[in-house]
Amino acid sequence: MAARPRVYRAEGVILRRRNLGEADSILTVFSGSEGKFDAIAKGVRKARSRMRGHLEPLTRSRVLVAHGRTLDVFTQAETVESYRRLREDLEASAEALYCLELVDRFTEEREPIPELYALLVASLALLQEGAGPSVTRFFELRLLALLGYEPHVEGCVLCGGRLPEEEALLSPAAGGLACRQCRPEAGAGRIVSVAVIKLLRFARRATAPEFAAMRVPGDAAGELRTAVGELIRYHLDRDPNARRFVEGVGALGREEPSPPSAPDSPL
Numbered sequence: 536m537a538a539r540p541r542v543y544r545a546e547g548v549i550l551r552r553r554n555l556g557e558a559d560s561i562l563t564v565f566s567g568s569e570g571k572f573d574a575i576a577k578g579v580r581k582a583r584s585r586m587r588g589h590l591e592p593l594t595r596s597r598v599l600v601a602h603g604r605t606l607d608v609f610t611q612a613e614t615v616e617s618y619r620r621l622r623e624d625l626e627a628s629a630e631a632l633y634c635l636e637l638v639d640r641f642t643e644e645r646e647p648i649p650e651l652y653a654l655l656v657a658s659l660a661l662l663q664e665g666a667g668p669s670v671t672r673f674f675e676l677r678l679l680a681l682l683g684y685e686p687h688v689e690g691c692v693l694c695g696g697r698l699p700e701e702e703a704l705l706s707p708a709a710g711g712l713a714c715r716q717c718r719p720e721a722g723a724g725r726i727v728s729v730a731v732i733k734l735l736r737f738a739r740r741a742t743a744p745e746f747a748a749m750r751v752p753g754d755a756a757g758e759l760r761t762a763v764g765e766l767i768r769y770h771l772d773r774d775p776n777a778r779r780f781v782e783g784v785g786a787l788g789r790e791e792p793s794p795p796s797a798p799d800s801p802l
């Protein structure tokens with residue numbers, strides 16, 4: 536039987552930090568190869584630590600980790616992407632921190648989901664380029680799909696019938712859209728507009744840049760945010776903490792009247 540290697544390499548995004556003692560921190564990393572894991576960075580809070588700066592939350596780093604008796608220990612860390620421009624933008628960093636919290640809450644330790652890691656890295660890159668909150672909507676919907684919680688939006692989730700082009704009930708408990716006849720059996724939910732239904736469908740076949748590039752009228756964007764937020768809350772059984780932060784930051788930016796609906800919207 537091969538002995539377990541004493542060290543391993545991983546590339547991942549630092550999700551979270553907890554301080555330990557005088558100078559150490561425990562970092563939670565989400566990587567493609569190992570999934571989510573915790574490890575200690577010894578002395579990382581000392582000014583002369585070589586790992587300092589490479590293990591900040593919202594940094595993508597390559598790390599070398601040694602298995603420890605209780606917790607693993609970082610022995611090397613090197614930044615791949617510091618997301619400096621993203622950090623300088625309050626709204627974009629609020630969106631990014633929300634995505635990190637979702638990954639943290641929805642994943643189990645040491646269960647690699649390489650597609651989710653790729654989605655996270657792609658989403659952070661788009662947020663850094665200024666793509667805005669559509670990136671987060673795409674991220675939420677794809678995360679749900681990757682974890683087996685994709686809402687059924689192509690037809691009625693209960694009877695399988697086609698949905699006419701009209702508003703429908705989105706029921707997290709039923710797992711998707713319900714037609715008018717099935718509404719009474721669908722449980723609690725929210726009536727969503729045709730625009731939102733089209734966005735939910737488009738998210739299934741679009742790439743992240745395609746979805747992010749779409750011009751969504753402000754009211755449809757708000758409605759989509761609420762509807763997807765309810766799906767997240769249902770599967771997580773709580774609201775992510777960072778959601779309130781995103782909404783607070785968004786309210787700051789909404790002091791100017793919002794522009795009228797874009798006439799060239801693809802909806």
Ligand SMILES: [Zn+2]
Pocket residue numbers: 691692693694695696713714715716717
């Ligand atoms: Zn039905």
